[in-house]
Amino acid sequence: MVGPGKPIDTQRWFVICANSLGSCKGSTGPCTNDPATGKPYRLAFPELSIEDIAAGHQQLLNYLGIKQLAVGIGCSMGGMTALAHAALFERSARHGVMISSALRAEPFAIAIRSVQRQLVIADPHFNNGQYQQSKDVNSGMGLARKLGVISYRSAEEWRVRFARQRVKAPEAPSRQSDPFATEFEVERYLDGHASRWAGSFDPCSYIYLSRAMDWFDLSAHTGKPKFESALVVGVASDILFPLHQQQEIASFLINCGTPTQFAPLPSIQGHDAFLVDMENFGPTIAKYLAGVS
Amino acid sequence: MVGPGKPIDTQRWFVICANSLGSCKGSTGPCTNDPATGKPYRLAFPELSIEDIAAGHQQLLNYLGIKQLAVGIGCSMGGMTALAHAALFERSARHGVMISSALRAEPFAIAIRSVQRQLVIADPHFNNGQYQQSKDVNSGMGLARKLGVISYRSAEEWRVRFARQRVKAPEAPSRQSDPFATEFEVERYLDGHASRWAGSFDPCSYIYLSRAMDWFDLSAHTGKPKFESALVVGVASDILFPLHQQQEIASFLINCGTPTQFAPLPSIQGHDAFLVDMENFGPTIAKYLAGVS
Numbered sequence: 018m019v020g021p022g023k024p025i026d027t028q029r030w031f032v033i034c035a036n037s038l039g040s041c042k043g044s045t046g047p048c049t050n051d052p053a054t055g056k057p058y059r060l061a062f063p064e065l066s067i068e069d070i071a072a073g074h075q076q077l078l079n080y081l082g083i084k085q086l087a088v089g090i091g092c093s094m095g096g097m098t099a100l101a102h103a104a105l106f107e108r109s110a111r112h113g114v115m116i117s118s119a120l121r122a123e124p125f126a127i128a129i130r131s132v133q134r135q136l137v138i139a140d141p142h143f144n145n146g147q148y149q150q151s152k153d154v155n156s157g158m159g160l161a162r163k164l165g166v167i168s169y170r171s172a173e174e175w176r177v178r179f180a181r182q183r184v185k186a187p188e189a190p191s192r193q194s195d196p197f198a199t200e201f202e203v204e205r206y207l208d209g210h211a212s213r214w215a216g217s218f219d220p221c222s223y224i225y226l227s228r229a230m231d232w233f234d235l236s237a238h239t240g241k242p243k244f245e246s247a248l249v250v251g252v253a254s255d256i257l258f259p260l261h262q263q264q265e266i267a268s269f270l271i272n273c274g275t276p277t278q279f280a281p282l283p284s285i286q287g288h289d290a291f292l293v294d295m296e297n298f299g300p301t302i303a304k305y306l307a308g309v310s
Numbered sequence: 311m312v313g314p315g316k317p318i319d320t321q322r323w324f325v326i327c328a329n330s331l332g333s334c335k336g337s338t339g340p341c342t343n344d345p346a347t348g349k350p351y352r353l354a355f356p357e358l359s360i361e362d363i364a365a366g367h368q369q370l371l372n373y374l375g376i377k378q379l380a381v382g383i384g385c386s387m388g389g390m391t392a393l394a395h396a397a398l399f400e401r402s403a404r405h406g407v408m409i410s411s412a413l414r415a416e417p418f419a420i421a422i423r424s425v426q427r428q429l430v431i432a433d434p435h436f437n438n439g440q441y442q443q444s445k446d447v448n449s450g451m452g453l454a455r456k457l458g459v460i461s462y463r464s465a466e467e468w469r470v471r472f473a474r475q476r477v478k479a480p481e482a483p484s485r486q487s488d489p490f491a492t493e494f495e496v497e498r499y500l501d502g503h504a505s506r507w508a509g510s511f512d513p514c515s516y517i518y519l520s521r522a523m524d525w526f527d528l529s530a531h532t533g534k535p536k537f538e539s540a541l542v543v544g545v546a547s548d549i550l551f552p553l554h555q556q557q558e559i560a561s562f563l564i565n566c567g568t569p570t571q572f573a574p575l576p577s578i579q580g581h582d583a584f585l586v587d588m589e590n591f592g593p594t595i596a597k598y599l600a601g602v603s
Contacts (some may be wrong), residue, residue, distance in 0.1 A: 073488075124463065127474075127494050127496055128456075131456075131492075131496075132500070135456075136429070139433075139449075140432075141434055144532065163421075164425055164457065166421075182453075203421050213530075
């Protein structure tokens with residue numbers, strides 16, 4: 018979606034895609050060395066909030082000498098961050114695009130993330146934060162990812178995509194030898210996601226970022242996000258950041274004085290739709306950005 | 311719902327409530343002693359299907375000398391069993407009531423159950439079936455139960471019931487001492503369910519019954535369930551046995567020649583509604599049974 022001629026056209030826009038504070042993909046986080054000990058922080062890393070992540074982004078903008086963004090864009094946790102950034106730093110972005118995001122975490126999403134964190138922490142290899150990374154699909158991180166994928170996609174998509182298809186021989190294990198081994202295609206799909214995730218994302222980063230989302234509640238701020246215009250995009254099949262939460266963001270922005278478009282999309286891929294359904298997301302984003310002066 | 315003057319009125323009906331083969335609550339199952347070894351079967355218990363459970367019920371009816379049931383009633387897995395029983399044993403029940411059940415397992419439900427089983431099996435205490443029961447809320451069984459509860463209720467119910475309420479002191483742990491400890495009321499609710507479950511249900515029974523549901527597919531049968539009449543009840547907020555699956559059961563029964571009523575209920579408690587929403591379920595069941603001669 019980002020590139021020359023793409024919905025976010027890099028011939029027109031200069032795109033800054035910043036990592037999140039706390040993440041293991043380039044920012045300071047639990048696997049960064051603590052200067053006081055010379056060893057990774059792990060669970061000694063301080064409490065992390067979405068507002069901390071937004072403040073980190075602002076530091077980056079200050080460093081780059083950017084006074085104001087043309088458009089702040091974020092999906093999921095990134096949308097929470099874009100909202101927090103706009104609330105904390107007045108006029109930090111002229112326009113805003115929030116995709117499959119939320120004003121605050123709801124109990125269903127908190128419950129799912131709570132179980133995911135406990136899966137990671139209960140894994141003996143986690144070792145109270147002094148973990149050895151495991152690539153096992155049924156490690157704490159592997160199982161947390163599987164639960165994540167269940168919450169990121171939709172029952173409707175899987176009905177069409179997997180139905181009751183079985184894994185074909187020779188990969189298929191014998192039901193006699195192990196009735197609980199991977200037998201259905203949907204189970205193999207989850208295994209695939211878990212094996213790509215476990216061992217590649219830092220377990221402590223994972224639980225810190227996860228908890229930051231639970232804590233997020235924009236209504237706790239006295240500062241309100243305000244843009245010249247905004248676009249809010251959501252998907253009806255999303256069970257993690259459901260459509261009514263997108264409607265809530267749009268209503269909230271309108272009440273705060275921002276002319277806001279709300280675009281509910283018919284994607285069947287659930288929360289992950291923004292990663293895969295370019296057919297619906299591409300034109301929606303492109304059209305909005307085309308109208309931004 | 312069962313008793314004198316209740317929707318299933320024991321002044322009128324003789325109620326037989328049979329345990330399921332494979333369960334640890336009174337039937338032969340993985341924790342029964344294998345006569346060959348004198349020790350519990352555990353994972354040496356043979357493959358278990360919904361059809362096996364239905365055949366077990368038929369054995370009980372034969373033993374009791376009952377040629378035909380007036381009404382076969384089942385919720386969830388019990389509804390699958392009632393359908394299998396009617397398909398396997400012609401005219402074994404004159405009427406049928408299927409509640410929040412399914413003709414076959416769909417991939418979303420298979421995915422959830424697959425992760426639940428892996429949680430149990432990955433727990434070091436499971437010890438390849440030679441487990442020691444753990445009462446820990448974050449044991450494999452505890453975590454599997456939490457995921458179960460997430461799938462059994464609904465986001466809508468929890469929004470109303472828990473919102474973002476925090477656990478109050480003195481029970482509330484300090485966020486500083488452990489940012490990942492139970493903090494939200496919804497997390498405490500999950501802890502409560504897990505602590506009542508872990509240590510009270512047999513882990514091997516759990517995974518055998520769980521897999522039996524994945525395997526169930528009524529279309530694999532040549533025999534079709536046929537009743538004089540049937541009632542199919544479902545709930546719009548159910549994500550595990552969703553409403554379209556109830557509509558499917560009703561259509562299937564009608565195609566097999568059974569006059570069938572379909573009752574979609576507005577309960578917000580999801581799959582578990584049949585356990586708690588007596589206000590909606592009671593009159594629906596009572597009215598149907600009143601019409602049974």
